[in-house]
Amino acid sequence: MLRTLMIVLAVLWGAAALAAQTTTGPARPTGLAAAKLGAEQLVQQGQDALAAGDYKAAKEAFYDAMLLDRGNAKALHGLGLACVGLGDLARAREYLERAVAAAPPDRALVLNFAAVQAATGQSMRAARYIVQYLTARPEPLDEPMLNALAVALYTADEQSKGNQFFRTWENFYVKYNEKLEASRPGEKRWGVQWLPAADVDRKMALRRARLGAVERLQVELAELEDSAARALAALEQRKDLYGKGQASGWSVAAARVRYEEAESRRKRKAEQVREALAAVPQMNFPTTLTVVAMDELIPPPVGPVAAVAVPPERVEPPRSVEPPKPPQVAVAPSTQPVYQLEMRMEPARPRPKRIVRYAAGFAVAPDLVVTAAAPLENARRIELEGTDGVAVPAEVVRIDKASGLALLRVRERRLPVLAVGEAPFAGGQVQCAAFPRVNVFQPGAELLSGTVKMSSDGPVLAMSVHPRLAGGPLLAGGKVVGVELATRESELGRVPVAGVEQLRAILGEEAKPVARGVFDPLTAVFQVVATAEKAE
Numbered sequence: 001m002l003r004t005l006m007i008v009l010a011v012l013w014g015a016a017a018l019a020a021q022t023t024t025g026p027a028r029p030t031g032l033a034a035a036k037l038g039a040e041q042l043v044q045q046g047q048d049a050l051a052a053g054d055y056k057a058a059k060e061a062f063y064d065a066m067l068l069d070r071g072n073a074k075a076l077h078g079l080g081l082a083c084v085g086l087g088d089l090a091r092a093r094e095y096l097e098r099a100v101a102a103a104p105p106d107r108a109l110v111l112n113f114a115a116v117q118a119a120t121g122q123s124m125r126a127a128r129y130i131v132q133y134l135t136a137r138p139e140p141l142d143e144p145m146l147n148a149l150a151v152a153l154y155t156a157d158e159q160s161k162g163n164q165f166f167r168t169w170e171n172f173y174v175k176y177n178e179k180l181e182a183s184r185p186g187e188k189r190w191g192v193q194w195l196p197a198a199d200v201d202r203k204m205a206l207r208r209a210r211l212g213a214v215e216r217l218q219v220e221l222a223e224l225e226d227s228a229a230r231a232l233a234a235l236e237q238r239k240d241l242y243g244k245g246q247a248s249g250w251s252v253a254a255a256r257v258r259y260e261e262a263e264s265r266r267k268r269k270a271e272q273v274r275e276a277l278a279a280v281p282q283m284n285f286p287t288t289l290t291v292v293a294m295d296e297l298i299p300p301p302v303g304p305v306a307a308v309a310v311p312p313e314r315v316e317p318p319r320s321v322e323p324p325k326p327p328q329v330a331v332a333p334s335t336q337p338v339y340q341l342e343m344r345m346e347p348a349r350p351r352p353k354r355i356v357r358y359a360a361g362f363a364v365a366p367d368l369v370v371t372a373a374a375p376l377e378n379a380r381r382i383e384l385e386g387t388d389g390v391a392v393p394a395e396v397v398r399i400d401k402a403s404g405l406a407l408l409r410v411r412e413r414r415l416p417v418l419a420v421g422e423a424p425f426a427g428g429q430v431q432c433a434a435f436p437r438v439n440v441f442q443p444g445a446e447l448l449s450g451t452v453k454m455s456s457d458g459p460v461l462a463m464s465v466h467p468r469l470a471g472g473p474l475l476a477g478g479k480v481v482g483v484e485l486a487t488r489e490s491e492l493g494r495v496p497v498a499g500v501e502q503l504r505a506i507l508g509e510e511a512k513p514v515a516r517g518v519f520d521p522l523t524a525v526f527q528v529v530a531t532a533e534k535a536e
Helices: 002-024 031-052 055-068 073-085 089-102 107-119 123-136 143-154 164-182 197-243 249-278 500-507
Strands: 187-190 193-196 288-291 340-343 354-365 368-372 379-385 391-400 405-410 428-434 446-455 458-463 473-476 479-484 495-499 525-533
Touching: 031 055, 031 073, 031 354, 055 073, 055 354, 073 089, 073 107, 089 107, 107 123, 107 143, 107 288, 123 143, 123 164, 143 164, 164 187, 187 197, 193 197, 197 249, 354 428, 368 500, 368 525, 379 405, 391 500, 405 500, 428 458, 428 479, 446 473, 458 479, 479 500, 495 500
Parallel strands: 288 340
Antiparallel strands: 187 193, 354 368, 354 525, 368 405, 379 391, 379 525, 391 405, 428 446, 428 473, 446 458, 458 495, 473 479, 479 495
């Protein structure tokens, strides 16, 4: 009898489990698998945001991916690109440094890492990574990567150019460039520009001849600078002796004439050096560094570049009186232009330009939800995700940009409700229902403690844990007394808050206040997922 009962219970349990699986769908990933898959999904969302030019949304997606998978090189790479788009090159370099340390860098990461390094004054570091990459991957020939090396070498300072590594990498550039030219018979590269081989040969011959003239003039200039320096020292000595009564005024005047003549000869020679340098044919190197999309992993065919910025025509002579070293092919001896990063986030293959943003939201009526307004910008699809992970579609009722709040309506599900306070909240201890942890597949809200304080800008929330998503309700006495409107940059002690008056204003006549909300407030809190398209 007991055995029969156990068999019946086992059958019933199995049937219940099967029914649960049938109603809820396939089992969702958990643990480490969920973190890895969630990070991949967020990286994809970040790449879509980059392609759409929404660098703020991209940064948030990549940052959340990094929280799920700390060593995710793609998330760190994307964070670097988002920071470039936001103009924060220092932070971009930090994230890209971490990306190349997290995993063997791919082609796009090396190009972007080198671009940011060169743009922030670390040209030698950029050159080292490019040479390492090209040495490990001799085929296929990668012309854009070699151009990046040319920019890195071209922007190096004078001290770096005297470094042994610089000369080694410069020789590497020359040999690799010869391989490129061998792949296109009858053509050669002038800087990074393809020209008929005969034209390049003529330019190089003229360049060598004129650089030789520059070297001779610079040697003569150095001698004249020494002569002028000696004449100035003699003048100062005569003036000192004259002050002591040991030299005549005539000798001081004669010393001044000799110095002025020496200085005049030096200035004329310096002008000749400037004119000679200006007459040297300059190689064409890019004056703009381009950031490539994360999936540009295969080099394009070797061929002409679309456009190249020409360096300045006139340059200043070197301050040093030492004779210059013979110029190398890789680096044009001209004043270095100012280099700036240009964003180019279009991927190698078409991708829908979707932007996914997240917020917190809470139900104030069985079919109405309050959330933050900013993440809903240009949203084409809005969904609510509860602790069960089931997505429920929602639509916008209205948005109040002044308060930062929005009201949504759901039609396919009745929601548990939170009660809204009647009187303005004067400040004090609150609990914030928020999503501080990243969970793509089954988001779970948590209650965080905080204190609302009044400031000159209105109420602010002080917390020990960042709520991460804007739109979480602030609870006191079992009722909602405000809404946190945090951004990722919000300080823990000054999280913006929309007060209960603003909350009641967004509700209008749509939601009738309830006297008492649900016992567990977390059941009435949802993650809002807003999918937008790039605004044209």
